[in-house]
Amino acid sequence: NYAQRSGRAGRSGQPALVFNYCSPGSPHDQYFFRRPYLMVAGSVTPPRLDLTNHDLILSHIHAIWLSETGQTLGRTLADVLDVEGDPPSLALKEAVRLGLENPAAASRARERAERILATLGDALKGSDWHHENWLDDVFRDILWRFDQAAERWRGLYRAARSQAENQSKIILDATRSHKEKEVAQRLRREAEAQLRLLTSTDSIMQSDFYSYRYFASEGFLPG
Numbered sequence: 001n002y003a004q005r006s007g008r009a010g011r012s013g014q015p016a017l018v019f020n021y022c023s024p025g026s027p028h029d030q031y032f033f034r035r036p037y038l039m040v041a042g043s044v045t046p047p048r049l050d051l052t053n054h055d056l057i058l059s060h061i062h063a064i065w066l067s068e069t070g071q072t073l074g075r076t077l078a079d080v081l082d083v084e085g086d087p088p089s090l091a092l093k094e095a096v097r098l099g100l101e102n103p104a105a106a107s108r109a110r111e112r113a114e115r116i117l118a119t120l121g122d123a124l125k126g127s128d129w130h131h132e133n134w135l136d137d138v139f140r141d142i143l144w145r146f147d148q149a150a151e152r153w154r155g156l157y158r159a160a161r162s163q164a165e166n167q168s169k170i171i172l173d174a175t176r177s178h179k180e181k182e183v184a185q186r187l188r189r190e191a192e193a194q195l196r197l198l199t200s201t202d203s204i205m206q207s208d209f210y211s212y213r214y215f216a217s218e219g220f221l222p223g
Contacts, residue, residue: 002032002039025219027055051120052127055219058138060116062220065109065142071099073211077153078199080211087161090154092147100143110139149218153209157198164191 002020010016022033032039050056066073073080081090092100113135117124124130167188171181197209204210208217215221 023217025217027053052123052130054127054129056222057117059216059219059222061109061113061135061138062142062145063222064112064116065106065139066100066221068105068109068112069100069102070105071096073215075201075204075211076199076207076209077150077211077214081150081154083157083199087158090150090157092150097143100146106139106142110135113138146220149215149220152218153198153214156194160191160194160198164188164195167191 006018009018020039023029080093080096082088082093083090117135167184170176170184171188176184197207199209200207208214212221
């Protein structure tokens with residue numbers, strides 16, 4: 001993909017810049033980040049998939065659990081987290097938490113996960129991370145893991161909200177200079193734009209903060 005896209009740039013002798021972005025949360029990206037020569041190594045090799053990849057298996061088990069709960073993730077994380085109040089708690093909404101805490105759903109998900117892991121046989125036993133109680137540990141912490149997966153969004157939301165509030169104080173401060181207020185207005189607009197990006201449902205399917213895409217990027221759903 002890298003070779004094909006970079007090869008299309010700068011046609012007919014025109015100059016071109018090729019940027020390559022690497023996701024810190026993607027094992028695939030990290031593999032090639034450490035071995036960049038493989039991106040342009042020549043022949044295209046058939047794709048390979050390590051069925052005992054810990055992150056891959058964990059994300060699928062998470063997805064099985066979410067499927068069994070039947071809990072929707074809405075369109076943005078504002079549908080999942082409590083954004084009301086001043087300041088908002090950003091905790092899981094009560095209805096969402098109750099839906100995810102369903103013990104019957106967890107039991108069904110556990111049975112499905114056991115059947116899937118059983119198909120991996122000796123390959124799984126030879127991994128360096130799997131152990132007899134691994135699945136117990138996953139389901140014990142699964143709701144906590146889901147909550148933690150929202151931390152990046154919470155951090156971005158709190159930072160944007162704090163910036164908007166701080167700049168509003170400067171704008172309303174009669175002792176501040178005209179230049180300071182101009183800067184504050186620009187910074188507040190930037191913060192408000194960030195808040196819209198995090199919560200807006202406009203063109204949501206293309207947004208990195210569409211709930212399902214977000215949780216996939218956090219390793220909580222298969223990408």
